[in-house]
Amino acid sequence: MTTAVNTGGLTLDGVGKRFGRGTAAVTVLDDVAFDVPEGEFVAVVGPSGSGKTTLLNTVAGFVDPDVGQILVNGTPVTGPGPSRCVVFQEYAIFPWLTVRRNIEFGMRLRARRRPAAERRRIADRYLDLMGLTAFADALPKTLSGGMRQRVALARAYAVDPEILLMDEPFAALDAQTRETMQEALLEINQKERRTVLFVTHQVEEAIFLADRVVVMSARPARVQEIVPVPWRGPRHHELKTTPEFIELRRRIEAMLRGGHPTPEGQTA
Numbered sequence: 001m002t003t004a005v006n007t008g009g010l011t012l013d014g015v016g017k018r019f020g021r022g023t024a025a026v027t028v029l030d031d032v033a034f035d036v037p038e039g040e041f042v043a044v045v046g047p048s049g050s051g052k053t054t055l056l057n058t059v060a061g062f063v064d065p066d067v068g069q070i071l072v073n074g075t076p077v078t079g080p081g082p083s084r085c086v087v088f089q090e091y092a093i094f095p096w097l098t099v100r101r102n103i104e105f106g107m108r109l110r111a112r113r114r115p116a117a118e119r120r121r122i123a124d125r126y127l128d129l130m131g132l133t134a135f136a137d138a139l140p141k142t143l144s145g146g147m148r149q150r151v152a153l154a155r156a157y158a159v160d161p162e163i164l165l166m167d168e169p170f171a172a173l174d175a176q177t178r179e180t181m182q183e184a185l186l187e188i189n190q191k192e193r194r195t196v197l198f199v200t201h202q203v204e205e206a207i208f209l210a211d212r213v214v215v216m217s218a219r220p221a222r223v224q225e226i227v228p229v230p231w232r233g234p235r236h237h238e239l240k241t242t243p244e245f246i247e248l249r250r251r252i253e254a255m256l257r258g259g260h261p262t263p264e265g266q267t268a
């Protein structure tokens with residue numbers, strides 16, 4: 001079993017998961033080990049059907065691993081809990097609540113309950129950060145897809161989790177809105193730094209958003225390589241057109257197709 005070093009934040013230590021029994025059993029995750037230090041943004045990419053969402057669900061505590069363990073700041077994950085908050089692909093906001101009340105919702109729950117005045121102050125902050133102040137009293141049905149996902153992000157940040165888990169949160173958006181939401185996520189995370197595990201099928205998105213990219217193999221999913229992203233500080237979409245960005249994207253895409261890039265970036 002491969003062992004990840006626990007540095008605080010999130011640690012996956014030799015995680016394995018199988019579904020089914022006997023000859024029908026399918027191994028989805030096999031000895032997955034990596035860590036996400038506190039405050040780091042790590043993206044996970046892999047071939048379609050490789051188990052990326054299963055991996056995220058084990059971290060969330062929705063699915064128990066068969067072997068290995070998951071730690072949040074050194075504490076084993078044994079189920080869902082307030083230390084982690086999930087942002088889903090679909091807009092998991094309540095259609096009968098206003099934008100403000102959606103953002104406040106998590107802060108009303110027993111595990112995270114805050115006084116009314118504090119809830120309002122925190123909601124006001126995230127309404128402002130996400131450009132939603134003018135829509136505070138609107139219902140979700142009156143908002144675009146991008147605006148609804150802004151609400152979901154604001155609600156996730158507002159409950160102040162130790163780990164933010166994002167399962168392809170922009171996949172349902174059109175290309176232009178997706179780019180806008182990527183920049184919005186970068187902006188809010190620079191101001192409100194959180195530990196983030198972000199699953200996506202888009203290599204370009206992973207590189208643009210993350211500090212490191214975990215490249216998974218086809219099923220059964222293993223960690224092929226963990227690729228550091230060299231850019232720090234504010235990022236803008238012009239970065240995606242630079243030769244360095246294009247080369248890094250090409251190398252990771254080659255890994256996903258089954259190639260093995262050499263140190264010079266040439267695919268063997």
